[in-house]
Amino acid sequence: MVAKSAERIVQSPVKRGTVKTSTIKDAIKSVKSSHSDN
């Protein structure tokens, strides 16, 4: 049986990247918000 996606935990990467996490989060939220407005 396939589980609901809400039950799973998305893990974080082990290493840091070159782009700040807060910058990525803001960009993702902004795109999500702009798409939901359409």
Add this chain to the structure above:
Amino acid sequence: MAKVRYDLNVFINCPFDDAYQPIFDALVFSIFDCGFIPRCALEISDSSQIRIEKIQNIIAESKYSVHDISRTELDTETNLPRFNMPLELGLFLGAKRFGTGEHNDKACLIMDTERYRYQKFISDISGQDIRVHNGEAESAVGLIRDWLNSTSNLRTIPGGQRIWSRYKQYRDELPEICAKAHVTEQELTFNDKANFASLWLKENG
């Protein structure tokens, strides 16, 4: 960043060339979507560390691994094949065979482009279950999802079609996300790609 979680780490041993990039990116996303952590040699930028040591360390920290042995073509400049992927597969199998404790529980997925093709160039692995992706990212996503679902104890792994659908949505949004983050897709390192995929799934999962 996350602590090292042996039972969640999936070592990716695959080509890093441009032609393989669509499959590689899909694998990274899918491993996160399945609830695991993709690891690969590209994650370490410390040039003082010898490459084989980086790989050995990641293998030591990973219970799972996926090996794509499809890149058998001769290099256009040297006219020689590249042996890195079979070597790293051998390292992983050796760690499972001769390691102690948790290393005995290691498990791997071996992928190629065609069924039984491996018997002509790496016949010693005959008897292992080699899976075929036909060079298609969607097939590779289904393979790694089904394998992680059957191999691990996690019972929260979404279906392959669900993962692929989410991945397509992520790919569609990525150029816009990159623009807002003031970075181009071409500039993203492996660690960046891992962060983008993980954070997108947490926001949109």
